[in-house]
Amino acid sequence: DTEVTQTPKHLVMGMTNKKSLKCEQHMGHRAMYWYKQKAKKPPELMFVYSYEKLSINESVPSRFSPECPNSSLLNLHLHALQPEDSALYLCASSQDLGAADTQYFGPGTRLTVL
Amino acid sequence: GQSLEQPSEVTAVEGAIVQINCTYQTSGFYGLSWYQQHDGGAPTFLSYNALDGLEETGRFSSFLSRSDSYGYLLLQELQMKDSASYFCARPIAGNNRKLIWGLGTSLAVNP
Numbered sequence: 001d002t003e004v005t006q007t008p009k010h011l012v013m014g015m016t017n018k019k020s021l022k023c024e025q026h027m028g029h030r031a032m033y034w035y036k037q038k039a040k041k042p043p044e045l046m047f048v049y050s051y052e053k054l055s056i057n058e059s060v061p062s063r064f065s066p067e068c069p070n071s072s073l074l075n076l077h078l079h080a081l082q083p084e085d086s087a088l089y090l091c092a093s094s095q096d097l098g099a100a101d102t103q104y105f106g107p108g109t110r111l112t113v114l
Numbered sequence: 115g116q117s118l119e120q121p122s123e124v125t126a127v128e129g130a131i132v133q134i135n136c137t138y139q140t141s142g143f144y145g146l147s148w149y150q151q152h153d154g155g156a157p158t159f160l161s162y163n164a165l166d167g168l169e170e171t172g173r174f175s176s177f178l179s180r181s182d183s184y185g186y187l188l189l190q191e192l193q194m195k196d197s198a199s200y201f202c203a204r205p206i207a208g209n210n211r212k213l214i215w216g217l218g219t220s221l222a223v224n225p
Binding site for chain 2: 014031033040043047048050055056090094096098099100101102103104105106107108113
């Protein structure tokens with residue numbers, strides 16, 4: 001199984017809503033990532049978990065809250081988002097091998113904040 | 115710095131060969147990756163070069179020259195389905211979990 005899955009595929013939410021994005025991988029990867037991507041731009045790293053511990057937080061606003069319940073699952077909890085947070089949210093995983101590490105991406109969640 | 119530069123757009127015809135260049139600053143350089151992303155899709159890993167030379171995978175090849183601080187992705191026998199954005203990326207010195215991404219090259223393959 002070389003797949004990273006993400007749910008939901010699409011999400012529309014108001015600024016007062018609370019929602020969660022989910023990501024799962026069964027490749028035994030030890031690192032998992034959240035990225036945000038705007039149209040025609042490269043992915044922007046938000047968070048990295050390594051061995052289920054938060055390794056990197058790229059100064060992301062607290063309205064985004066990551067969670068790694070176990071080595072296969074990664075969640076992103078959303079609360080009080082702004083319209084400018086509308087984007088494609090990508091999850092990725094990797095073996096955490098260092099410079100030659102390959103990141104495998106899920107299909108993403110297309111988020112629209114009204 | 116550790117930035118990457120690549121052309122914003124490239125156009126080619128079916129069956130042709132296209133080369134997408136990526137130049138980088140040498141500070142803390144480990145290697146260069148290439149990712150493909152179709153509109154509305156997720157980035158897909160294509161290749162990684164840590165050493166000088168050419169790596170071939172089917173119709174796609176990737177090349178690295180450390181002495182010239184650049185690499186390229188070579189796409190042969192172009193097909194319409196190759197129309198996509200192509201990103202070069204490199205791990206950040208001192209923190210390999212973070213990638214620096216080029217701004218992407220949008221490839222349009224025409225009939």
